[in-house]
Amino acid sequence: MEVSAAIRQRRSIRKFQPQDVPRSVLTEILEDARWSPSWGNTQPWSLCVLTGKTLARFKEMNLQQTLAGEPTASDVPMLEKWPDAMKARYGDLGKLVLSAQGIARDDKAGREQYYKEMVRIFDAPCLILACIARDNRVEYQMLDVGILAQSICLAAWDRGLGTCLLAAAARYPAEIRKIAAVPDDQKIVVGIALGYPDPASPINTFARPRASLDEFVRWMD
Numbered sequence: 001m002e003v004s005a006a007i008r009q010r011r012s013i014r015k016f017q018p019q020d021v022p023r024s025v026l027t028e029i030l031e032d033a034r035w036s037p038s039w040g041n042t043q044p045w046s047l048c049v050l051t052g053k054t055l056a057r058f059k060e061m062n063l064q065q066t067l068a069g070e071p072t073a074s075d076v077p078m079l080e081k082w083p084d085a086m087k088a089r090y091g092d093l094g095k096l097v098l099s100a101q102g103i104a105r106d107d108k109a110g111r112e113q114y115y116k117e118m119v120r121i122f123d124a125p126c127l128i129l130a131c132i133a134r135d136n137r138v139e140y141q142m143l144d145v146g147i148l149a150q151s152i153c154l155a156a157w158d159r160g161l162g163t164c165l166l167a168a169a170a171r172y173p174a175e176i177r178k179i180a181a182v183p184d185d186q187k188i189v190v191g192i193a194l195g196y197p198d199p200a201s202p203i204n205t206f207a208r209p210r211a212s213l214d215e216f217v218r219w220m221d
């Protein structure tokens with residue numbers, strides 16, 4: 001697949017087919033992704049690949065913590081107040097995701113059900129936790145691990161696999177550490193749900209908006 005096509009066609013996949021992803025395919029994806037650039041080639045990331053029983057425990061933990069109303073305690077704090085333009089886009093995404101599934105705005109039960117599916121990692125057969133060391137150059141490390149994450153998503157897409165980056169998979173680091181043995185000196189930045197996409201599901205096919213270049217590029221000749 002052309003790189004340009006992969007970048008444009010990759011999209012977040014929120015409904016997966018049940019079959020597992022072979023370890024050999026996961027390895028190929030990660031072998032590609034390890035060639036991602038990083039500040040000073042520091043490669044500050046580490047990954048934890050969850051499948052099988054470990055992933056099942058993770059999904060149950062994330063669901064139960066959410067249902068119990070446990071406050072999120074992410075290693076990467078969430079912005080309390082988003083700038084207006086970003087808040088509007090975030091709101092639009094929520095509407096798109098729900099309306100694609102025929103969930104009306106006032107359908108509280110439908111919204112809650114969807115939310116449960118999200119915290120259960122959309123029942124993907126694999127979850128990759130992307131981590132960085134706790135150290136001073138955090139902003140560059142965040143950039144580096146973000147590039148790695150995009151490489152994983154593109155390498156997966158190239159092989160017919162879908163992904164969804166999930167902040168919702170990194171909300172309870174203390175509990176995650178018990179299940180996935182992530183060392184204390186690593187920050188858990190984001191999860192990447194991964195599996196074979198369900199091609200028929202409208203949640204995987206709705207049109208996604210993007211700002212035009214005019215909105216975010218200044219040309220300085």
Ligand SMILES: Cc1cc2nc3c(=O)[nH]c(=O)nc-3n(C[C@H](O)[C@H](O)[C@H](O)COP(=O)(O)O)c2cc1C
Nearest residue numbers: 010011012013093118164165166167168169190208
């Ligand atoms: C850091 C990060 C965290 C994200 N967390 C979530 C999440 O918790 N739940 C979710 O459904 N999507 C999540 N996403 C996916 C975004 O909503 C998605 O990338 C965005 O809407 C653009 O759509 P696209 O990926 O289909 O192009 C996350 C994306 C990023 C980059």
